[in-house]
Amino acid sequence: GTGSAAAVPINADFDIAYVTPVTLGTPPQTLQLDFDSGSSDLWVFSSHLPTSQIRGQQIYAPNKSSTAKLLDGHSWSITYGDGSGSRGNVYTDNVTVGGLTVGSQAIECAQQVSSSFTTEDHIDGLVGLGFSTLNTVSPKSQLTFFDNAKSNLDSPVFTADLKYKQAGTYDFGFIDEAKYTGEITYVPVNSDPGYWTFPSSGYAVGSGNFTASSISGIADTGTSLVYLPTAIVTAYYRQVQGATNSRSYGGYVFPCASTLPTFTFGVGAARFTIPAAYLNYAPVTPGSATCFGGLQSSSGVGINIWGDVALKAAFVVFNGGNPPTIGWAAK
């Protein structure tokens, strides 16, 4: 089988995240979930949450689904890189994404969410697409939607075609030739950390020379920006008039009117250029003349992250075969 579903930006002004409609249970309950290749829990706002923690999000009510089953004695608790988190209990039920159904998928029902989830009313939960070793359900960890679907997929892959300020797609089980140009360059994935960790072959700032350098990082659809080693990031912002590394804003900022260079990264012999517009992430506060960069230093993060700012400059194949690989193509 295969599936194909839209990845819709949650904000009209800048791409903080993308959500995809997912139907749960019988009769179907549809939620807008953030597909996150940087984690491996499928969790949702649920009828088990105190109403004080819900602010407009859609919820999944297992007691309204005839196919829901409590996973007795199991719980989950997750913390993300931005300090947000959630926890709760676990049911299994049918989950459908873009025409692809998984029976008895573990659906982690939130009983508590951190304040940033409550205030982000466009996200009703997450679908983890990382490796199942990262799943937090205890005492028995659960499989991701992708791992559960894999044996029924025409091919054990999912692809991300994220776009700048417009809807893209996540496809499961097939590679849509119409979504990319040229060849797909595949490189090995180290799944031991649980993320889609792959080697990049170097970078260039604007029209400058390409610097060959092996950079290990993760392809993370759930992270908004790109986080790379300080040496690379300072080389980039040296080319931006008025750029400073702001402690108060927590990263590189610059006058919104500044002209930004493009940023090119290598995957094997292939080269992918992130347009300047993608690297002007957003005003630090609505209407401000100071803008926050889409490229930031990974020194405070601990790993290099190729987030949405980079992913939307390419067509990316997450190949869950044995061994796993990741493919990048222009589009």
Ligand SMILES: CC[C@H](C)[C@H](NC(=O)C[C@H](O)[C@H](CC1CCCCC1)NC(=O)CCNC(=O)[C@H](Cc1ccccc1)NC(=O)N1CCC(N)CC1)C(=O)NCc1cnc(C)nc1N
């Ligand atoms: C099983 C845990 C799992 C693997 C976990 N994975 C991750 O954290 C990566 C994962 O991709 C998560 C998925 C996010 C979580 C928040 C909700 C949206 C999805 N990514 C991050 O945390 C990266 C940093 N956050 C981000 O990039 C968020 C994403 C977001 C989007 C919309 C609304 C709210 C948040 N972006 C922002 O906050 N933005 C606002 C500020 C702006 N300057 C940039 C955009 C992990 O590594 N946790 C370990 C961990 C724990 N504690 C800490 C402190 N760091 C950690 N890494």
